Amino acid sequence: DTEVTQTPKHLVMGMTNKKSLKCEQHMGHRAMYWYKQKAKKPPELMFVYSYEKLSINESVPSRFSPECPNSSLLNLHLHALQPEDSALYLCASSQGSTGRNTDTQYFGPGTRLTVL
Amino acid sequence: AQKITQTQPGMFVQEKEAVTLDCTYDTSDPSYGLFWYKQPSSGEMIFLIYQGSYDQQNATEGRYSLNFQKARKSANLVISASQLGDSAMYFCAMRELSTGGGNKLTFGTGTQLKVEL
Numbered sequence: 001d002t003e004v005t006q007t008p009k010h011l012v013m014g015m016t017n018k019k020s021l022k023c024e025q026h027m028g029h030r031a032m033y034w035y036k037q038k039a040k041k042p043p044e045l046m047f048v049y050s051y052e053k054l055s056i057n058e059s060v061p062s063r064f065s066p067e068c069p070n071s072s073l074l075n076l077h078l079h080a081l082q083p084e085d086s087a088l089y090l091c092a093s094s095q096g097s098t099g100r101n102t103d104t105q106y107f108g109p110g111t112r113l114t115v116l
Numbered sequence: 117a118q119k120i121t122q123t124q125p126g127m128f129v130q131e132k133e134a135v136t137l138d139c140t141y142d143t144s145d146p147s148y149g150l151f152w153y154k155q156p157s158s159g160e161m162i163f164l165i166y167q168g169s170y171d172q173q174n175a176t177e178g179r180y181s182l183n184f185q186k187a188r189k190s191a192n193l194v195i196s197a198s199q200l201g202d203s204a205m206y207f208c209a210m211r212e213l214s215t216g217g218g219n220k221l222t223f224g225t226g227t228q229l230k231v232e233l
Contacts, residue, residue, distance in 0.1 A: 031219070042207055042223035043161070056220065088159050094219060102149060102168060103211065103219045107161035 003027050004108035006091050012114045013081065021076040021111050023091030031096030032074040033105060034066060037088045049074060050096050081115045088112050118143045118212050122224035129198045130232055136183070137193040137227045139208035149211035150191040151221065152182065156204040164206075167191055198231045205229075 004025045013019050025032065031050045035043035048056035049068040063085075065077040074091055092105040119142040129135035141150065152164045167175045167182045175182040183192040195202055205226045212220040 040205075040226075040228075042226055045220060048220070090159075090161060092161070096219075102166060104151065104163055104166060105219070105221060106163060107153075110159040112159065 004091060004093055004106055006089075006108040006111050008111060009109065010112045010114075012116065013078065014116050015081060015083070017081075018077070018079045020078065021089055021091075021113075023074040023076075023108055024072055025074075025091075025093040025106075025108075026072065027093060027106065028071075029093035029095055029106075030071055031094045031103070032068060033092040033094075034074070034076055035090040035092065035107075036085075037090055037110075039088075043090055047076075078113075081113075083115050086113055086115045118145070118148070118210050118222045120208050120210050120222050120224035122208055122227050124227045125225070126228045126230070128230050128232060129195075131200060132197055134194060134196045135198055135229065137195070137206050137208075137229065139191045139193065139224060141189050141191060141208075141210050143189075143210065150182070150184070151209045151211070152180070152191075152193045153207045153209060154202075154204045155207065155226075161207070165193065195229075200231050200233070203229060203231045 007022045034046040037043040046060045047066045052068045063080050067075040088110045090110045091108040094103045094105045121140045148169045150167045154162045165175050165177045165180045167184045174184050179196045181194045205228050207226045208224040209221040
């Protein structure tokens with residue numbers, strides 16, 4: 001069983017809706033990640049939080065807004081999305097040790113988002 | 117910039133046979149980490165195995181082993197005694213140095229493995 005949980009599993013939203021994706025990890029990790037994955041493609045990194053601070057933003061449109069309330073929780077707030085934003089959104093966590101190659105990322109089950 | 121190449125979009129293997137999934141990489145960094153992940157149709161990315169650039173021995177985890185050839189810049193995944201449950205997409209990834217906290221992974225395009233009876 002994964003120790004990274006994501007809710008909801010599926011989400012359908014209109015372009016004018018506001019919704020949030022939630023991620024929680026129970027491994028004491030200090031780095032958390034959001035990825036977007038289109039069908040049959042590799043995951044694309046969106047954001048990285050390290051010690052609850054945003055450390056990497058891969059030029060993601062402002063309609064995606066991340067939030068890290070504490071070291072165990074990571075949210076992704078969605079507003080005014082486009083149909084092309086439909087994808088699998090994956091959350092991951094790692095110990096967050098920079099300078100160590102063994103910093104393995106562990107992924108949650110993902111949220112399948114459909115924007116109508 | 118780092119680059120990962122997986123040249124096999126799809127592979128078939130018979131149950132109980134071994135299969136090798138290819139991965140080559142390119143980096144100018146002498147220190148790096150290589151990872152393999154499995155992604156079933158359910159979507160979850162499952163960590164399988166890790167190899168560090170300075171590791172002297174090939175990594176092994178149960179039925180998974182990594183054939184690491186540093187001079188050739190290849191890190192092939194070997195799955196022994198394939199099972200039907202091994203049918204999934206497999207991604208090779210490399211850890212990328214980041215100036216901030218956390219670590220970036222560069223992923224290959226993936227190999228879809230199908231295990232047949």
